[in-house]
Amino acid sequence: MKTKMTMVARILVSVLCLALLLTGCGKTVTPSASDSATPKASDSATPQESSENKPLENVKITFYCVGDSQDMTHIEEAVNEYLKDTLNITLEYECFGWGDTYTPKINPMLAAGEPIDIVFTSNWAANYRVNAVNGYFRELNDFLAKYPAIESVTGKDFLNATQINGKNYALPCNKEQAHNWGFLLKKDLVQEFGIDLKSIKSLEDLEPYFDKVLAEKPGITPLLAVQMDSPWHLLDWNTFSDDDVPGALYNDNRDTKVINQFLAPESIAQYKQMRDYFKKKYIHPDAATQDNFSAEMSTGKYFAFVAPMKPGKAVEMSAQTGIEWEEVFITPIVMSNREADGAMLAIPIGSKNPERAFQFIELLYTDAKLKNLMNYGVENRDYKFIGENRIEIIPNSGYASSGGWRFGDNFKDYLMAGEAENKAELWREYNKAGLPLINLGFVFDATNVANEVAACKDVVQTYYKQLFTGSVDPDPVVKEMEAAFKTAGADLVIAEMQKQFDEWLITNKK
Amino acid sequence: MYKKSMINQISVTSDIFLNLLYVILSAICIVPILLVLVISFTDEHEIIMNGYSFLPERFSTEAYKFVLSAGEGILNAYGVSIFTAVVGTVLSVSVITLYAYPLSRSNFKYKKLFSFLAFFTMIFGGGLVPWYMVYSQLFRIRNTIWILIFPYLMNAWFVMIMRTFIKTSVPESLIESAKIDGASEFRTFFSIVLPLLKPGIATIGLLSCLGYWNDWYLPLVFLTERKLYNIQYLMYQTLSNIQFLTSGSANFSELGMVLADLPGESARMAVAVVSIGPIIFAYGFFQKYFIKGLTIGAIKG
Numbered sequence: 001m002k003t004k005m006t007m008v009a010r011i012l013v014s015v016l017c018l019a020l021l022l023t024g025c026g027k028t029v030t031p032s033a034s035d036s037a038t039p040k041a042s043d044s045a046t047p048q049e050s051s052e053n054k055p056l057e058n059v060k061i062t063f064y065c066v067g068d069s070q071d072m073t074h075i076e077e078a079v080n081e082y083l084k085d086t087l088n089i090t091l092e093y094e095c096f097g098w099g100d101t102y103t104p105k106i107n108p109m110l111a112a113g114e115p116i117d118i119v120f121t122s123n124w125a126a127n128y129r130v131n132a133v134n135g136y137f138r139e140l141n142d143f144l145a146k147y148p149a150i151e152s153v154t155g156k157d158f159l160n161a162t163q164i165n166g167k168n169y170a171l172p173c174n175k176e177q178a179h180n181w182g183f184l185l186k187k188d189l190v191q192e193f194g195i196d197l198k199s200i201k202s203l204e205d206l207e208p209y210f211d212k213v214l215a216e217k218p219g220i221t222p223l224l225a226v227q228m229d230s231p232w233h234l235l236d237w238n239t240f241s242d243d244d245v246p247g248a249l250y251n252d253n254r255d256t257k258v259i260n261q262f263l264a265p266e267s268i269a270q271y272k273q274m275r276d277y278f279k280k281k282y283i284h285p286d287a288a289t290q291d292n293f294s295a296e297m298s299t300g301k302y303f304a305f306v307a308p309m310k311p312g313k314a315v316e317m318s319a320q321t322g323i324e325w326e327e328v329f330i331t332p333i334v335m336s337n338r339e340a341d342g343a344m345l346a347i348p349i350g351s352k353n354p355e356r357a358f359q360f361i362e363l364l365y366t367d368a369k370l371k372n373l374m375n376y377g378v379e380n381r382d383y384k385f386i387g388e389n390r391i392e393i394i395p396n397s398g399y400a401s402s403g404g405w406r407f408g409d410n411f412k413d414y415l416m417a418g419e420a421e422n423k424a425e426l427w428r429e430y431n432k433a434g435l436p437l438i439n440l441g442f443v444f445d446a447t448n449v450a451n452e453v454a455a456c457k458d459v460v461q462t463y464y465k466q467l468f469t470g471s472v473d474p475d476p477v478v479k480e481m482e483a484a485f486k487t488a489g490a491d492l493v494i495a496e497m498q499k500q501f502d503e504w505l506i507t508n509k510k
Numbered sequence: 511m512y513k514k515s516m517i518n519q520i521s522v523t524s525d526i527f528l529n530l531l532y533v534i535l536s537a538i539c540i541v542p543i544l545l546v547l548v549i550s551f552t553d554e555h556e557i558i559m560n561g562y563s564f565l566p567e568r569f570s571t572e573a574y575k576f577v578l579s580a581g582e583g584i585l586n587a588y589g590v591s592i593f594t595a596v597v598g599t600v601l602s603v604s605v606i607t608l609y610a611y612p613l614s615r616s617n618f619k620y621k622k623l624f625s626f627l628a629f630f631t632m633i634f635g636g637g638l639v640p641w642y643m644v645y646s647q648l649f650r651i652r653n654t655i656w657i658l659i660f661p662y663l664m665n666a667w668f669v670m671i672m673r674t675f676i677k678t679s680v681p682e683s684l685i686e687s688a689k690i691d692g693a694s695e696f697r698t699f700f701s702i703v704l705p706l707l708k709p710g711i712a713t714i715g716l717l718s719c720l721g722y723w724n725d726w727y728l729p730l731v732f733l734t735e736r737k738l739y740n741i742q743y744l745m746y747q748t749l750s751n752i753q754f755l756t757s758g759s760a761n762f763s764e765l766g767m768v769l770a771d772l773p774g775e776s777a778r779m780a781v782a783v784v785s786i787g788p789i790i791f792a793y794g795f796f797q798k799y800f801i802k803g804l805t806i807g808a809i810k811g
Contacts, residue, residue, distance in 0.1 A: 069736060069747060094734055100750035104730055108642040295775075298558055 056088045059353045061360055063118040064109075066102045066125050067095030067402030075399070078378050082370065087359055093374070095402060099125045110136040113350040117357040120406060121170050123341035128162075129443050132169035137346040140168045143358040153365045153409050161340035161441050170346035171361055175410035176427060177340070178434025180333040181233045182309040184317055187324035189213065189220075189303055200328045203231055203273075206304060210282045213303045222282045224302040226293040230468040231270065233306050236331045237261040238437050240444045240497050244460040245453055246490045247497045251334050253438045256505060258498045260490055262460060263482055271467045271474035278470030287469035297321040311426035315418045335434035337443065345407050364408030371412045375404040383414075390415045442504045449496045452489035459484045543786075550574070550779035557775045573780035583736070584744065584781070590655070591723060591740040592788065598659040598722040603715050605663050607707065610672035611699060616682065625673075628666040642731060653735045658728050662721055668714050675710035676703070712799030716792060723789045741785045748778060 076091045083089055096102045106119055106126040111134070121128040121137070131137055144151060144159075151159055154174045162172050183200065190197070193209055200206060210222035225231065228243055237248035240258065248261040261267060277283050290296055297305060298321045307313065307327075314327035345361050347354045363370050376383045382397045391414040393400070404413035411424040420426060446453045463481045466472040485491075520528075545562060550573050552566040560567075577584055612618045613625055635641070641661075646652040651660060680703050688698040729743035739747075 064734070068751065069739075071736070094736070096734070097747045097751050098754040100754060101730060101747050105734070108639055108731055111639040112643045112646060114646065295558060 056356070058088045058090060059356050060092060061089045061117045061353065061357055062092045062115070063094070063360075064106060064116060065093070065095050065120040065406055066098050066122075067406060068400065069095050069097055069101075070399055072399065074378055074381065075373065078373055079370065082373065083360075083363075087356065087363070089356060089360060091360075102126060107131070110134075110348055110350075114348075115350045115352050116348045117351040117353060118345055118361060119348055121344050121346045123337065128170055128341055128344055128346070129164065132164050132346070136349055137169040138349050138351065138354050140171065140347065140358065143355065144168060147358065147362050149362050150365050157436075158340060161335075161337070162344060163441070164443075170344035171365075172340055173343040173345075173405055173407050173410055174365065175339075175343065175405045176310050177431040178333045178335040179339060180309050180329055180331045181236055181306060182313075182330040183328040184297075184305045184307050184314060184325040185328060186300070186303050187314075187318075187326050189217070190326050197326060197328050200330075202330065203234060210277075210280075210303070214281060217303075220301055220303055221284045222303045223277060224293065224296055224305040225274070225283055225287050225469045226290045226296060227465060228468070229293045229306060231274065231306050232267075232464075232468045233308070234330055235261070235266055235270065236334070237264075238334070238336065238439065240439070240442075240501070241446065241453065242457070244457050244464070245493070246456050246460070246485065247444070247494050249437075249439065251332070251437065253435070256438065256501065258494050258501060260485065260494060262464070263478070263485070268474065268478055271470070271478065274468065274470030275472075275474050276470070283469055288465045288471040294321065297323060311430050312419055312423060315420075319416075319418060333430060333434045335431075335436045335440060337440060340440070343406050361408070365412075366409070368412040371404070371408045372414050374407070375413060376401050385414075386417065390417070390419075392417055439501065439504075441508070442501060444497055444500060446493075446496075449489070449493050452493045455488035456485065456490050456493055459488050459490070546779045546782055550776055550783050552776050554774040554776050570776070573774070573776040576777045577780045577784060583739075584741070584784070586737060587739050587741040587744045588784075590658070590738055591742065591785075593655065594658045594725075594740060595719050595722040595789075598662065599715055599719040601659060602663045602665070602668075602718045602722075603711055606665060606668045606672055606714055606718075607704075607711060609664070610669045611676060611703065613669070613673045614676035614680070615685070628664075628669050631664075632666045638731075645732065652732050653738065655738060657732045658725070658738070658740065659722070661728060662718070662725070665718070665721075668718065672710055672714055675713075676707065679710070680706050709799045712796045716796040719792050719796075720789065723792075741781075745781050745785055748781065752778070 072093050072095070076093050079091045079093070080089065096105050102120070102125045109116060110119070110126070110131055113136075119126060121131060123129070128137075150171055154172060158172060158174070158177050159168065162168065162170060183206070185195070185197075189195075189209075193212060195209060206222075213220055213222045223231070236251045238251045239245070239261070240247040240249075246260040246262055247258050249256065249258065274283070278285075278287075284290070284302075293305065296302065297317070300323045307317065309327060309329050314325040317325050345364075347357050347361075351357055364374065365371075376391065376393070377397065377399045379385070381394070382399045382401075383391045383393050386392045393416075404410050411427065415421070415423060459481060462484070463477060467474060467477060467481075545564065548564055548566065549557065549562055551569050551571065552563070553568040553570040554572065556566055556568055609624075609628065613621055613628075615621070636644075645657060645661065649660070651657045684702060685698055688702045693702065724742055726740070726742040726746040729739050730746070733739060733743075
């Protein structure tokens with residue numbers, strides 16, 4: 001009897017504890033974010049006024065960015081020296097690797113309201129929309145109005161594409177504002193076969209050359225297809241979420257009906273075409289298990305590769321792989337969220353000097369010297385000039401740039417050997433040619449269907465490699481995939497996307 | 511005598527079968543490590559062209575030169591790893607043993623409460639952000655070496671193991687007799703109980719040493735100071751960078767420049783070889799106690 005009573009008491013106590021714990025969690029977590037948000041936001045208004053005419057007192061600006069983790073003390077020192085008489089800051093600049101190591105480090109810091117001044121954010125690292133909606137980023141519209149330089153560099157449209165409910169929480173890097181897909185073809189073979197690059201308008205146009213490669217060049221595979229980096233991209237679905245989540249529009253704005261791109265007739269036709277290619281040995285027999293396109297390209301054993309395009313792509317890939325390439329544009333140039341949200345800087349709510357941080361970001365857009373210092377390092381230590389505005393990296397200097405596309409104005413970067421003199425001009429033209437997609441600025445909120453989205457990702461991960469590379473017979477596999485999508489709840493995901501998108505269309509009057 | 515040994519004798523076929531089974535199992539464990547070792551000594555260009563091979567045509571020590579020249583960072587990380595593993599293991603074994611000992615004594619008044627406190631943490635956690643805030647804003651040890659040690663000091667699971675171990679290997683009557691002889695609680699613990707716990711301490715020590723050595727999560731979440739990165743985190747960072755940059759998930763301009771600087775396949779394997787180095791000796795050191803620890807609890811119970 002007594003033991004029974006204690007048992008009951010124990011269970012009751014543990015249930016109570018659990019209940020307390022759960023409510024405790026629910027209550028403490030949410031306000032702590034907004035609590036810390038509101039007072040600090042008002043605190044930050046004070047230094048704003050005091051910094052008018054007097055010489056600025058020195059403040060520490062912490063800047064956390066994606067990029068290779070390496071010693072950047074000499075860059076910090078050079079920046080501090082360069083800005084001593086103007087902005088007068090002590091910069092603390094760190095990079096924490098890329099997506100997988102950057103995000104888990106930054107997100108808890110943001111949530112805890114650590115005093116950081118500038119962070120890199122995007123749709124692939126330290127997710128911009130999620131962190132902004134959670135209130136971890138400072139609203140920047142007042143600063144944008146006070147300091148108009150950034151807007152004049154990026155253009156209003158591009159800046160607006162990153163807004164959430166009409167407010168800016170981050171500043172997009174001024175770089176490519178559109179994307180398209182095309183081929184990289186091995187240069188020596190292009191010359192040998194005498195291919196007129198202008199005559200290539202589709203994958204089919206390459207088929208005769210594929211046959212020629214097979215006949216005349218033993219050891220060379222005509223077409224490289226690695227995971228999603230395969231002819232799949234030539235369909236360029238206008239996706240609503242990650243590439244492996246069903247739900248997309250056609251990329252020519254023909255309608256607003258969300259469909260499952262993996263089961264669309266165009267896709268199925270392509271699976272069949274790939275199967276045909278696979279049988280004809282256009283594609284490597286092990287294609288489904290390859291995972292590193294860069295390493296594969298470096299072997300020089302491939303003729304064609306489907307790649308994201310932009311002016312100067314072939315030059316860049318040639319430098320990277322050590323094999324000479326030619327570029328061919330295939331799909332139309334479009335402007336999507338992918339570019340706008342691709343690389344941005346935000347000011348976290350914990351920042352003690354948001355205005356100074358903003359001024360520093362502004363300089364990254366307007367001051368070429370500072371931008372290049374942050375990107376390439378110190379002159380004659382990390383790089384040297386080999387012409388006007390053209391540089392060469394000094395190898396093993398202890399610092400290697402992780403790319404100027406991460407912040408500020410990408411067009412202010414010095415040119416590297418091999419890059420076109422009019423690179424900036426070409427890029428501006430490319431950006432201008434981009435067709436703004438109908439859902440530019442719309443972001444799908446997956447919270448209601450999180451489980452279904454995860455299940456659909458599993459389905460895609462199970463089937464796409466085989467289908468995209470033609471390694472399996474598409475007919476039975478597509479049926480299997482269709483059934484798997486049904487069980488995973490793909491229909492629910494697409495219905496939810498359609499619902500949110502329709503609402504967005506109405507509020508944005510499109 | 512003869513008869514007794516017959517009882518434990520197994521037939522020739524099962525003898526061969528069992529031996530073969532364990533040969534295969536060991537091979538499955540050893541061969542990949544061997545491959546890693548060979549790749550770390552293989553010429554980089556050959557890996558790209560021919561893939562991995564157990565018998566490379568050209569040997570090269572380039573990878574280890576890279577590891578040593580990228581030097582400072584890696585050597586420093588090595589020091590951090592060794593420090594946290596040694597200090598962390600000593601501290602954590604002390605905390606766990608000192609917590610488990612009272613719980614094992616039937617005459618400890620608050621046994622249930624303290625058991626519950628430890629057990630509770632096994633089921634419920636505070637979540638990432640509160641956990642982060644406790645260390646960064648309450649204890650303020652973010653970006654110090656202690657952040658790599660403190661969060662793993664107390665492990666409820668190890669406390670449970672240790673408690674059961676003490677219960678089964680230290681008879682209550684022994685403690686009573688020590689008391690009768692006039693030993694204080696501390697003297698009883700340090701002179702009588704502790705020497706009997708060697709196998710248990712070795713087991714917990716090995717597990718917690720491995721835990722500290724292999725950890726990359728604490729530096730990932732808490733450190734922004736590069737000087738404090740440990741070897742496992744450097745490795746994790748390198749591998750995840752390579753995966754990210756080569757998977758094509760990032761369609762950005764100028765990534766090419768970054769890719770060109772990535773360490774090659776053989777360099778990555780060299781770092782892997784270097785990072786498993788010292789911990790292999792820990793196994794040898796703990797092994798004799800470890801086996802004892804596994805068997806001791808089972809019979810005496």
